[in-house]
Amino acid sequence: MGNRINELASQIAEKFRSSGYEVSVKDVYKRLKLLIDEFKVPENEAIRTVTNYFIKEFDVPRDQLVIAESPLIKIADIKSPGQWVSLKAKVVQLWDSSSPNVSQVGLIGDESGIIKFIIWAKANKPEVKEGKCYLFTNVVSDSFAGRMQVNINRNSRIEEIDEDIQLPPREIEVVGALIAIQQNSGLIRRCKICNRVLTKDVCPIHGKTESYDDLRVKGVIDDGENYYEIILNEENIKRLTGIGLDEAKSIAMENLDRNSVLSELKSRLLGRYYKLRGTRGERYLIVSDIGVLNAELRKEVEKLLEGV
Ligand SMILES: [Zn+2]
Structure with missing residues (x-):
């Protein structure tokens, strides 16, 4: 550890020296050692703290010194x-x-x-x-x-920055719990022209328009490490709950309330564990295949989720 700190101290002192400021390696070392050994400050942060200290001490103009930047990583x-x-x-x-x-x-x-x-x-x-x-x-x-x-x-x-950063591979498999279902799920209406979901019977593009019924769930899967926003289509939903478009319409009619479909789906889907495969879009994971998790795998995921 001592050697490592010594090495870091020399690097910091050298950085100042090359900008025309004489900083003693010993002074840098003392401060680094205190932060890293005594206060258990992570190395990168210690380097920055010490560098900043000497910048202030010597009144170094910020742009004159290449400040110890944190490494660019993935x-x-x-x-x-x-x-x-x-x-x-x-x-x-x-x-x-x-x-x-x-x-x-x-x-x-x-x-x-x-x-x-x-x-x-x-x-x-x-x-x-x-x-x-x-x-x-x-x-x-x-x-x-x-x-x-x-x-x-x-x-x-x-x-x-003027760069388009690609997000991770599009086709992925996730195992986790469905922890939320969004309000605009259940028995919905879509615009006949563009298939967009209507809000209060209005298409965001075509206004008041002819529509058709559809069934979908927008939800959030938690795999213990990440959250995935997912979209389930009618086929997915029917496979998991037995409720397809026809059944959903019946539920809505019986209750004289389209929202009753959402309540029913929530009670059947929420808090359970699934294994699913899907394509990652800009925001949502479009589910192609989903199944309820078997008991063994489920225990593992539960452990993961409680874990900490
Ligand atoms: Zn439309």
Whole structure:
């Protein structure tokens, strides 16, 4: 450990020296050692803290020194909390934030994976937009309820980049629990011209238009590591619940309420475990095949989900 710290100290001192500032290796070493050995601060963060200390101490103009940036890595390489990293990623989706401390929360992704991100309100960053790509510099990994996430704080930077970052392979298999079903699920109406789902009998493109009935579920699968937003079509739903379009219409008629189909589907589908295969779209996993999980596999997943 001592050697490693020594090596890091020399690197930091050298960086200052090459910018024309004489920083003693011994001073750097003392501070690094304290942070890493005594306070158990992760290496990357210790390097940055010490570098920042000497920047202040010598009043070095920020642009004159190549500050120790966190390494640019892929999302799949984020394995433990407390890693300071930089990521090139696309904002996959934004969630509603329930806390005043959080400016934005959602998912970002690159070719290797998708991860939850939080931009703290105190970070004072410009807002990111869904579908846009950014270079996130100096963000820190964290784990919450057993899942990795990245936090964007005052030390981080966000720059929009003119690159289209591909998300992970499209065809994937997931094993997990269905933890939520969205409101616009169940017996829905689609526009006859464009097949879009009507909201209050209105197509977002064609306005009041002729429509037809369809059955679908938009939900969230949790596999203990990631969340997947999924879409189930009529065939999937019928296979799992026995309720197809005809049955759904009967349920709606009996209850004089189309929403009763959604309640019925929720009670039959929610909280259960599934094995499914699907194609990843920009946002949703379009399910091609889904089955209820057998008891053995299910226990394993349950363990995973409780795990931490
Ligand atoms: Zn339409």
